[in-house]
Amino acid sequence: MTPTFSAVTAVNAAGNGTYTGDISADWTIGGKPNGGYLLAMLGRAATAEVAHDHVLAISAHYLTSPEPGPVTIETEVLRSGRSASQVRVRALQQGKPCIEALATIGTLDPDVKAYWDGGLPALEPLDRSNGVRVEGFSPTGLPIAMMSQVDLRLDPSSLGFASGQPDGTGELHGWLQLLGDESFDPFSLVFAVDAFPPATFNVELTGWVPTLELTVYVRALPAPGPVRVLQKAQLVDGGRVDEACFVWDSTGRLVAQGTQLAGIRLG
């Protein structure tokens, strides 16, 4: 049976703000651990250090890609506040830092409703039952082991790239669900904003698009069920691409947003 997301991102307190975890070889793309998966693990360690329960904002800079296997996570509480606390957190392997992140941890109130949602243009109603599951290998031949650990479906309108006809939008629309009936929570939402294939696939196919920086805002506690995801690139320039990500829960509420800067071999 596939281990749950909670299990593969678990961290164990080792004293003095230090935690240990195990990076799963199954949560990789082309053998490299997924950046959002790793950041969820860092978010767990940061949250364990403070009195609040939910990641509100977390920003990571990726120094080198860690390998699957044991990882040490060090935390330092920068400020302990009444409504939110800030924590510095970093992942190390063999004493060498791989990722450093800053997290603002607070409390998401389950009874609060969104006050104003600007909506997004061009978001037609889509039907998940038409979604096409992504699994196996990327169009450029990278093994995408992680995709067998989740149920990730793309809307048929986003699948042009798979048949050599990218639509030029730099957007991917689809859905994400955790396996084993696990519901999303703020930690798995941190992963959700980096789960999709590169949105640039709908411009031009490339190999690995390594994340340099990833920032995630968790905006609300998600309702049970799959989330809907829009991954959107804006600009490819100087060998780098940005991607914005929006995640809605099964009730249509915007629950997480992400932005990343990544390296790309185009241009």
Add this chain to the structure above:
Amino acid sequence: MTPTFSAVTAVNAAGNGTYTGDISADWTIGGKPNGGYLLAMLGRAATAEVAHDHVLAISAHYLTSPEPGPVTIETEVLRSGRSASQVRVRALQQGKPCIEALATIGTLDPDVKAYWDGGLPALEPLDRSNGVRVEGFSPTGLPIAMMSQVDLRLDPSSLGFASGQPDGTGELHGWLQLLGDESFDPFSLVFAVDAFPPATFNVELTGWVPTLELTVYVRALPAPGPVRVLQKAQLVDGGRVDEACFVWDSTGRLVAQGTQLAGIRLG
């Protein structure tokens, strides 16, 4: 004569990766130093520590608002790479940390052209000569000293809020220019993504909208002249709002992007 942006964000090396600076009382909104202005100062200190010249990505979490006056900035190089280096940087007053940030510093090639730009919907051509300069006090009565240090103009289509008729879009379009004929560079672009009034003014007026997290990507070296800015809120939920910002140089090239999570007294 108004001091240049370079002068008011200058930092002086004090040894061991430590810098000193002086937070200007003129670069404040309601007496609080602007978050992007402060982050530009941190970007300078981070860049001074490494062999690369340009901020590519910087992510800050704001712990407490510093006061105008002397500030100490501590840096630590996390990784020194061939094409980019990562630096941790934080600002302290009276030994108390106010802001911590992570920066990826690299080199922007002046000869590279954008490879692909997805464009933004609903970006009509606008004419800066119609722009209305923002100065004096905010509509809710906050003194906006900083606005006298820059030439910030809003497009008339974004000015509904000023006459009590917000258009409900959560967007502000306009232009920004530094005074004294100073051209933009990667440091002042870090400021540019946080220079505009809250985009939520075009939903509902509020007082101070304190930045909790701010991430900036500098995408290219800007051409001389004013930059065009789009500031866009997406969601007000749980007393927090996100704002995305896009900055184009005078040739229409997208040169910087920002995203922030801020506190807001709505809902």
